[in-house]
Amino acid sequence: MTKPPLTLYLAAPRGFCAGVDRAIKIVEMALEKWGAPVYVRHEIVHNKFVVDALRDKGAVFVEELDECPDDRPVIFSAHGVPKAVPATAAQREMVYVDATCPLVSKVHIEAQRHADNGLQMIMIGHKGHPETVGTMGQLPEGEVLLVETVADVATVEVRDPSRLAFVTQTTLSVDDTADIVAALHARFPGIVGPHKEDICYATTNRQEAVKAMAPKCDAMLVVGAPNSSNSKRLVEVGARAGCNYAQLVQRATDIDWRALEGITSMGITAGASAPEVLIAEVIDAFKDRYDTTVEMVVTAEENVEFKVPRVLREPA
Template structure:
C-alpha cells in the first residue's frame, strides 16, 4: 500500500540531460539511417551513453574504434560528437569514404582557436583529461609537440616554458568549471602574457548543469547523476555535488543499478543527468524510487536553454534530396 511507504522528496535539476551537441550527433545517426538505410558506421561512441549506443545499434548503426574496421563501402561513416584528429578525415578522404562529421560545434570552436594560435606562433596549453576522445581530437589538430596537456595546477608548476615564449590556453568543453578556473589562475600566475579564448571553452550546457547541482546538493541527503562512467561531464557533476556538500553522490546508468544500501534510507534526493543521458533514464530512476517511496518531485530550474545546432550539411533535407 502506498500509505505505508516512507516519504521522499526528489529535487530534479533543470537543465539536465541532452545538450544541443548531443541532440545533433544522435539526430545525425538517426537521419543517416533514415536517408541511406543501414548500415551506418560510427567511429567511437557517438556520445558517452551505453543506452543511446545500444539503441542506435538496434536500428542499424555499426560502431567501430578505428576507420580501419570500416570495409570498402558507400555507406555513411559518422565521426562522434567529441571530435577527431585531422588524420581521421584525411584517412577517410584517401579511402573515398562518405564521411559525415558530427563533432559538436563548440568542440570545433576549440579546434579552430588552437589552429589560430599555432598560426600566430603560440604554443597551446590544453586543460583536459588524458585519453579523453575530445582531448585526443584537439591535440590532433596540430603537429606533434604543438600542444601540451595539463590536468591540474600541479601540472602547471612543472611547465618549463621561458617567459618570452608566446603561449595560449584552451580547455576541454566538459570540465569542472571550478577546477578549470584553478588551473587557469595557475597558468596566468606563471605566464602573465598567456592568451585565453575569446569566449570560455567550457560549454554552456556543462556550466548550466553544474550550477543546478550546486543549488540543490546542499539541500539533499543524496544525489544521483544519471550517466555513464566514461562520460566526463557526468563525472564532473558527481564531483560538484560532493564539493557542494552532498553526503552521498553517485553516478547511476539505469534503475537496476541503484545501490539500495546507499539510497534505501533517505528523505531527500537530488537527481540530474549528464549531457549524454536521455530523459527516459531519468524517468526510470524516479520510477525505481517510487516503488519504494511515496515520492514528491519538484523541479529546480537555474537556467533556460534554447541552443540549437543544425545537422551536418549532408544530412539536411535540402541536401539529402539532391
C-alpha cells in the same frame, strides 16, 4: 505498508544537450538516407543505452577508420577527431559526416588560429579522453601540451614562455578549471586565453543546477555513463557543494538502495548524454518505494539547437 516520505529534487537543466541531440540525429538521418550499415568511429556519445539503440537500427561502432569499408558512410563522434582522420577518409574517397559538437569545433578553430599566430598551445583536459585526443590532434605533435591539474602547470615544459595560449576540454569542472587557469596566468603572465570560456554552456548549466540542489539533499544521483566526463564532474560538484552521498548510475537497476536507507530528500540530475527515458526510469524507481513529492530546481532555460550537416539535409 506505508511508504516513507521523500522529497525528490529534479535539477533543470539536466540530460541531453544540443550537441548530443544533433549527433544522435546525424546517425539516424544517415541511416534513413543511406540505409544500414552506417559506421560510427567511436561511441557517438558516451551512453550505452543510446549506442545500443542506434546499433539496433543498423549503426556499426568502431574505434578506428581502418575498421570501416570504403563503400559505406562513416560518422565521426560528437567528441571530435584528430585532423588526420577526415584527411584519411577523403584520401580513401569515403562518404563521411562529422558529428563533432559545434562547441568542440570552436575550440579546434581557436587552437589553429593560435598556432597560425606562432603560439604553442596548452590544453587543460583529461588524458586519453576522445575530445582531448581530437583537439590535440588538430596540430602537429608537440604543438599542444596537456595539463590535467594545478600541479601539472608547475612542471610543464614550454618552448617560449612568452608565446603561449591555452584551450580547455568543454566538459570539465568549472571550479577546477578556474584554479588551473589561475596557475597558468601566475606562471605565464602573457598566456592568451579564449575570448569566451571553452567549457560549454550545457556543462556549466548542469553544474550550476547541481550546486543549487546539493545542499537540500541527503543524497544525489547523476544518471550517466562511467566514461562520460561531464557526468563524472557532476558527481564531484555535488559532493563539493555539500551533498554527503553523490553517485553515478547508468540506470535504475544500478541504484544501491541500502546506501539510501533513512533519506528524506533526494536529488536527481543527468549528464549531457543521458536520455530522458533513463531519468524517468530512476524517478519511477523512487516513486515505487517512497511517497514522493517532486520539486524542480531550475537555474537556467536552454533553447540551443544546432543544425545537422548539409549533406544530410540534401536528398539522396
